[in-house]
Amino acid sequence: MRRSLADKIEQYIKVLIDRSGEDQIVIQRSELAETFACVPSQVTYVIATRFTIEDGYITESRRGGKGFVRIMRRQETNPFQQVKTLAAFVEDLLQKELIGKKEYGMLVYLLDYTCHNLEPQQQSEILMIIGSALSSFINSQPR
Amino acid sequence: MRRSLADKIEQYIKVLIDRSGEDQIVIQRSELAETFACVPSQVTYVIATRFTIEDGYITESRRGGKGFVRIMRRQETNPFQQVKTLAAFVEDLLQKELIGKKEYGMLVYLLDYTCHNLEPQQQSEILMIIGSALSSFINSQPR
């Protein structure tokens, strides 16, 4: 696959963040532009399109002398934490008798299975979906 | 039987995928069109008609400079790739009393929810995961 300049810059930045050891880097836009022999606004473009909040990044910058661009990567929420939260939710449902023991057992199994057999990214995705589906299901039940 | 151009392009792509060794290729639509001396939209047609979700493929693309089309072949190892198959499976579980009415209701709800709130491709992935988790759950239950 032929990668665009924007792709390369994106990768480069991500490697820098990985190596930083603190989920964050501070760069100079003009410097990075020079590294890739492109106009500075290209870097701005990459940051604007590939390092958005939605992608899990927060950026910050300053113009003028000693200017910089800081890119922070949101720490991935610990999947274990996520599972625990969801498990606690399910537990609560059982307590309030909104679901029975059998459903409870099944849900716990599904959660556990998901936790142990998937890549983190997929894991987090499906946990979110199960979570919202479940919440929606509960709300749909008559009291 | 005379093979149409579309057929030839289809075969060509499938061979490429076979040779890739990773059930996936990334091509440029315009390039492939040039190879077959046809208009680019012909390639789009082939992909749209022969590489669908139902056929076991997931595609993804990007427009603009250095654009591409990625075609992934789903691995055939999981029996729960189709919503209907999964729904039927759940139905069967109820029949055989491996799950109760409540669990059944919940599962159907979750499946339905998933179906209606996700893009087809994500849907397919999630259903696969739920399917195998469920299958594993059933197998773990005492008879």
Next chain:
DNA sequence: CAATTATAGTCAACAAATGTCAAAGAGGCG
């Protein structure tokens, strides 16, 4: 404090792909 210098941001024009859609063409079958 004003001027200068050093950064970064914005925006519009252009370039480079892919997607959409409808019309025309080609075969197959009763």
Next chain:
DNA sequence: CGCCTCTTTGACATTTGTTGACTATAATTG
């Protein structure tokens, strides 16, 4: 032939990437 379905084509739309001129802001210097 006439109809139906699938294929082929091309004009136009949309998305993404690249570049550069111009603008905004902060530090430094005289």
